[in-house]
Structures are given as structure tokens and as C-alpha cells.
Amino acid sequence: MNLYTPHPVRVAEVIDETVDTRTLRLEFKDPAFAESFDFKAGQFGEYSVFGAGECTFCIASPPTRRGYIECSFKKVGKVTNAMRELEVGDTMGFRGPYGNHFPLDRMEGDNLLFIAGGIGLAPVRCVIWNALDLRDKFRDVTIVYGARSVGDLVYRRELEEWAGRDDVKLWQTVDPGGETPDWKGEVGFVPSVVEKAEPKAENTYAIICGPPIMIKFTLPVLIKLGFTKDRIFTTLENRMKCGLGKCGRCNIGPVYVCKDGPVFTAAQLEDLPPEF
Amino acid sequence: MSNEQKYLSESEFDALVRELIASGKRVVAPVAAEDDLEPQADYRAVSDPAKIVLDGPLPRRSLKEFFLPATEALLRWRLKKGDVALDETEADYPETVVVGASPCDAAALPTVDRVMDWDYRDEPWFGRREATVVISRACPGRDSSCFCPVVGLAPDSTRGADVMLYPSGEDAGGYLVEVITERGAALVAAHSKHFQAPREPAGVARLREEARARVDGNSSARPDEIRRWLDKNFEHELWDRLAERCHGCGACAAVCPTCHCFDIVDEPEGGDSGTRRRNWDTCQAAVFTLHGSGHNPRETQNARFRQRVLHKFAIYPERFGEILCTGCGRCVRACPGGMDLPEILEELGRLATSSQSAGGTP
Numbered sequence: 001m002n003l004y005t006p007h008p009v010r011v012a013e014v015i016d017e018t019v020d021t022r023t024l025r026l027e028f029k030d031p032a033f034a035e036s037f038d039f040k041a042g043q044f045g046e047y048s049v050f051g052a053g054e055c056t057f058c059i060a061s062p063p064t065r066r067g068y069i070e071c072s073f074k075k076v077g078k079v080t081n082a083m084r085e086l087e088v089g090d091t092m093g094f095r096g097p098y099g100n101h102f103p104l105d106r107m108e109g110d111n112l113l114f115i116a117g118g119i120g121l122a123p124v125r126c127v128i129w130n131a132l133d134l135r136d137k138f139r140d141v142t143i144v145y146g147a148r149s150v151g152d153l154v155y156r157r158e159l160e161e162w163a164g165r166d167d168v169k170l171w172q173t174v175d176p177g178g179e180t181p182d183w184k185g186e187v188g189f190v191p192s193v194v195e196k197a198e199p200k201a202e203n204t205y206a207i208i209c210g211p212p213i214m215i216k217f218t219l220p221v222l223i224k225l226g227f228t229k230d231r232i233f234t235t236l237e238n239r240m241k242c243g244l245g246k247c248g249r250c251n252i253g254p255v256y257v258c259k260d261g262p263v264f265t266a267a268q269l270e271d272l273p274p275e276f
Numbered sequence: 277m278s279n280e281q282k283y284l285s286e287s288e289f290d291a292l293v294r295e296l297i298a299s300g301k302r303v304v305a306p307v308a309a310e311d312d313l314e315p316q317a318d319y320r321a322v323s324d325p326a327k328i329v330l331d332g333p334l335p336r337r338s339l340k341e342f343f344l345p346a347t348e349a350l351l352r353w354r355l356k357k358g359d360v361a362l363d364e365t366e367a368d369y370p371e372t373v374v375v376g377a378s379p380c381d382a383a384a385l386p387t388v389d390r391v392m393d394w395d396y397r398d399e400p401w402f403g404r405r406e407a408t409v410v411i412s413r414a415c416p417g418r419d420s421s422c423f424c425p426v427v428g429l430a431p432d433s434t435r436g437a438d439v440m441l442y443p444s445g446e447d448a449g450g451y452l453v454e455v456i457t458e459r460g461a462a463l464v465a466a467h468s469k470h471f472q473a474p475r476e477p478a479g480v481a482r483l484r485e486e487a488r489a490r491v492d493g494n495s496s497a498r499p500d501e502i503r504r505w506l507d508k509n510f511e512h513e514l515w516d517r518l519a520e521r522c523h524g525c526g527a528c529a530a531v532c533p534t535c536h537c538f539d540i541v542d543e544p545e546g547g548d549s550g551t552r553r554r555n556w557d558t559c560q561a562a563v564f565t566l567h568g569s570g571h572n573p574r575e576t577q578n579a580r581f582r583q584r585v586l587h588k589f590a591i592y593p594e595r596f597g598e599i600l601c602t603g604c605g606r607c608v609r610a611c612p613g614g615m616d617l618p619e620i621l622e623e624l625g626r627l628a629t630s631s632q633s634a635g636g637t638p
């Protein structure tokens with residue numbers, strides 16, 4: 001079989017996150033492959049529904065939880081519509097893992113600041129659980145998560161779990177107007193909540209993912225707090241087909257998101273041409 | 277030339293092709309395109325050497341489709357009771373001899389090899405590469421759209437060829453044969469009875485010189501200068517107008533020997549089986565980079581054309597040390613909007629020179 005051949009996976013669980021966002025838990029059908037499968041936080045794969053085609057998503061579950069992978073997606077096109085139709089027991093395809101990863105090894109012994117907006121929590125959630133599963137290796141863990149409205153918050157059960165842990169500081173926020181009467185979190189945009197949370201920059205790595213506009217306005221806040229650009233990590237998405245550096249569409253100037261990324265530092269982003 | 281040389285007469289050329297076909301090999305060669313008002317040629321699999329037109333026009337499409345077909349099945353799937361069976365579609369690639377490749381088409385093959393083996397090895401591409409021997413024929417130099425000298429090639433470049441044929445320039449025809457690679461040597465040895473002791477007909481050198489003279493003056497662009505300028509000028513007013521004539525049709529990419537971008541799509545056949553296919557794609561189409569969210573990093577045709585120029589003359593050279601262009605000129609000939617790559621390279625060259633003399637671009 002050639003390198004474009006996917007591994008069959010079984011839908012083991014379907015979790016509705018929001019009205020239009022869903023998480024699938026997938027188990028490899030081949031037990032030997034399931035045993036050998038390994039990846040690092042931040043890597044992605046090509047998920048496919050046979051008949052609809054392939055689509056690129058990060059692996060949203062952490063590598064520390066073996067035996068399955070998860071992907072979270074919003075219903076926007078042909079493949080995600082087909083994924084929406086899948087039920088427990090159905091078969092999909094997966095090939096990967098591809099791309100680079102968050103350098104968690106390098107972050108050991110330091111504080112972690114996670115910032116995410118909307119479904120941008122998916123790749124960040126992978127790193128959060130990876131770090132929490134190895135909790136002794138890291139110092140303070142702070143999470144700032146925002147969505148347009150309460151109904152748009154994803155991973156609700158996990159947000160509750162993080163809120164209840166005393167070794168995690170969680171800030172949740174929704175955009176003004178997006179709150180419900182019983183909303184206990186912040187109301188405001190992510191950059192201002194980061195400002196309010198006032199994480200210390202010393203010995204801290206920031207991991208951020210969300211809509212471009214959120215990242216654009218959060219970076220200056222982090223810089224003001226004293227973060228250096230080489231300690232701020234983000235993950236980019238671009239339309240991809242092969243995931244292997246061949247099909248020619250995900251590049252930003254000389255940088256291939258599928259091979260050189262998807263994880264980049266803010267310093268690296270600054271060097272890229274403005275085409276993402 | 278320090279390579280092994282031979283001589284191949286016109287009649288032995290035909291006999292060689294017949295023998296190759298008889299041995300079960302697929303022979304791909306330029307043949308006259310039928311039913312055309314003007315003489316045209318295409319690379320096709322042939323069953324009769326009489327059909328081969330080695331001294332005709334440049335084939336309309338490059339050799340690319342014999343290594344990266346315009347559409348190919350990557351796998352077949354069958355769904356049954358919640359499970360899936362995946363079938364390899366084509367693991368056997370036909371033993372092929374290309375006879376009469378244009379040097380600009382042969383040169384593209386080792387260039388595209390680089391991206392196809394960039395830590396992940398593209399088996400379908402290399403399956404076909406390894407099953408193929410390329411016999412090139414020195415080009416006479418075609419027309420004003422040719423610009424192979426700009427990218428460091430020439431009408432008689434041997435890059436990508438296993439065996440090179442140089443027309444004798446004699447009335448009786450025949451070729452001076454140069455063996456370029458081991459694979460070429462093996463082919464010549466296996467069919468040695470058709471090849472005669474080397475002799476260099478006087479016409480060979482004359483034809484090579486004439487061919488070079490025919491295309492040398494077409495462009496004075498310097499890709500190294502252009503690349504330095506491209507590296508610094510992602511944003512420049514030139515990019516705001518350059519693609520005004522571009523329709524975004526992608527004809528340039530289809531005929532290009534080096535354009536290799538592809539799409540992967542599923543074609544269902546009924547409800548529970550189908551084929552996953554790889555199809556040629558083009559960076560000139562808006563949907564190429566369109567995100568699910570509706571965001572498009574390359575929103576305008578100008579941005580998409582800039583990508584084409586950058587990929588060929590800056591990005592690929594930076595990643596792989598090769599220019600992703602062999603100067604064949606097909607993009608110029610095929611463009612319905614009159615986009616002219618060598619002309620654009622000239623303009624980029626002028627900008628590069630003037631920015632250098634102005635003390636460099638900030």
C-alpha cells in the first residue's frame with residue numbers, strides 16, 4: 001500500500017460539543033497498529049470518510065492516553081458533513097501523524113499558559129491533557145479560554161473538571177452579549193482576560209490557538225507582560241491534501257505548514273510573508 | 277563528452293523500437309496529433325515506429341503524465357457491515373522506454389524527484405520513474421517562447437536522460453548516441469546489435485550550435501538575481517497588476533513539466549465502494565487554498581500568480597536547490613490570456629538590477 005493509504009478506524013464515541021461542533025473518538029481497527037501508534041502533542045492527520053474524502057484536523061486527544069485518538073470538527077463542508085452522519089461502530093480512515101509538535105520536553109520545569117478561542121481549544125486541549133497527565137513535570141498551569149457565547153464553548157465537561165482542580169487556574173470568558181443569566185465566568189474578549197489574568201512571564205511558555213483576530217490582539221498583551229516571542233507557541237491551519245509536503249498548497253512563502261509546522265513560535269510567524 | 281558513444285542509423289532506430297515493443301515494453305514517443313490543422317505532437321504509447329515523429333514540434337503536453345497521471349487511483353475501498361476493505365490499485369508499473377524526450381521534459385524528472393522524496397517517498401511516482409528509461413533527443417530550439425538557457429539548461433542538455441540522441445545532420449538521418457546513465461548503458465547493451473561503432477557526423481556540432489543560437493537570445497533574465505529580489509519583495513506593487521490577464525484556468529500548470537501540485541478526492545461508485553484518486557491541481561484556482569471557514573490566504577489572482585512565480589523561482593530553489601522550471605515555454609503557448617513567463621522574468625530581472633544599483637531594497 002502507498003503512503004496515501006489510511007488506517008481504518010472505528011468510531012468509538014460521538015460527543016456533541018456545540019450545535020455544530022462534534023468530537024469523534026476513534027480506535028484503530030488493526031490491534032498491532034493501535035499498539036505501535038504514537039504521536040506528539042500538536043501533530044495532525046488526514047481523516048477520511050470513504051466516499052466523501054479526506055480532511056485535515058489536529059489530534060485533539062493527548063498522546064498520554066493510548067488506544068484512541070480524537071478529532072473535533074465543525075460542520076462546514078463535504079467531509080465534515082459526512083463525518084456528522086457517522087455513528088458509533090462506523091468506519092473512517094486516518095493517516096498520520098504528520099507535522100511537528102509542541103516541544104513539551106523543553107517546557108518541563110516551567111509554567112504553562114494556555115490561551116484558546118472557540119474550536120481553537122482542540123489542539124491546545126491535547127497539550128493541556130498531555131501536561132496534566134504528567135503534572136509533576138510542570139509548575140503552574142493557567143488556561144484562558146473564550147468563545148463567542150456560552151453555547152459555543154467546547155469540551156464543557158473538561159472545562160468543569162479543570163475548574164475543579166486546584167492545580168489548574170482556569171479563566172473562562174464569552175464575548176459581550178454571549179453570556180447567559182447563570183454564567184459565572186468572565187465577559188469580554190480573550191486579550192483583555194489575559195491582561196486581567198496577568199500571568200507572569202518568567203519561566204513560562206505560552207501556547208495559543210484561536211481565530212486569527214484573537215491571536216493578533218493577544219500577542220501584544222503577552223509581549224507587554226514580558227513574554228519573549230520564542231516562548232509563545234501557536235499552531236497554524238491551512239488547507240492541505242497530502243499532509244506530506246508534496247501537494248503544494250499549504251505553504252506560506254518558503255514554509256510548509258504540513259512539514260515545518262503546524263507549530264510555530266511567534267518569532268517564526270513574524271518572519272513569514274503576510275499570507276495566512 | 278566523456279560518456280560512452282555509439283552511432284544509430286535511421287533504420288536501426290526503427291528496428292530498436294520494434295524490438296523494445298516486441299520485448300513487452302511500453303514505448304512512449306512523440307507522435308503527430310491527428311486531425312489538427314497545424315502540425316502538433318503528443319507523447320503517446322506507440323506500437324509502430326513509423327508513427328514516431330522525432331523532428332516534429334514540441335509535444336503539447338510534457339512527459340509528466342507518464343509519471344504523475346492527470347488522474348490516478350490511489351486506492352479502492354469497499355464497505356461491508358461497518359468494516360472497510362482497502363485494495364491497492366496499481367502497484368505494478370509498466371516497463372517503459374521514452375524515445376525522443378525533449379530535453380526540457382527529461383530535465384523536469386530529476387527536479388520533481390526532489391519533492392517526491394522529501395522524507396516521505398511517493399511510491400506511485402517512483403514506481404513509474406524506476407520502470408522507465410528515458411532516451412532524449414537533442415532539441416532543434418523551438419521558438420521565441422523557449423527559455424531553457426535562463427534556467428541553466430540548453431536544447432542539448434542531458435539532465436534526466438539515460439541516453440541522448442543527437443541528430444546526425446546528414447541526409448540519411450541517424451544519430452550520435454551518448455550513454456548518460458547506467459540504466460541507459462544497460463538498455464544499449466541489451467540491444468547492442470542495433471548500435472554501431474561511434475562516429476561523430478559533422479552535422480552534430482553544427483546542429484547543436486544552431487539550436488543553442490536559436491533560443492539563447494530569447495531572454496537575458498538571471499534567476500539568481502531574480503530570486504534575491506523575490507526573497508525581499510513579497511509585497512511589491514508589481515504583484516498588484518501582474519496577473520490582470522490571468523484567467524486562473526490553470527492551463528499553465530497542466531502543460532508544465534514541473535508543476536506537480538495535486539488534489540486527493542473520493543469517487544464513490546454506488547453506496548459502498550469507490551476509488552480515492554489523485555488528480556492534477558493548480559495553485560491558480562481560488563479553491564486551491566480556500567479554508568473551510570471561508571478564509572482564503574490567497575484571495576486574489578495576483579496573489580495566486582505570485583505563488584506560482586515564487587514556488588518556481590524562490591521556494592523550490594530554497595527547499596530543494598533546483599529551479600522548478602525547465603524553460604519549455606509551454607505555459608506561454610497555452611495561456612489564453614497571453615501571460616508570458618519569460619517576459620515576466622525579464623521584468624523581474626530589470627527590477628532586481630535596478631534595486632541593486634539603487635543600493636538594494638530595504
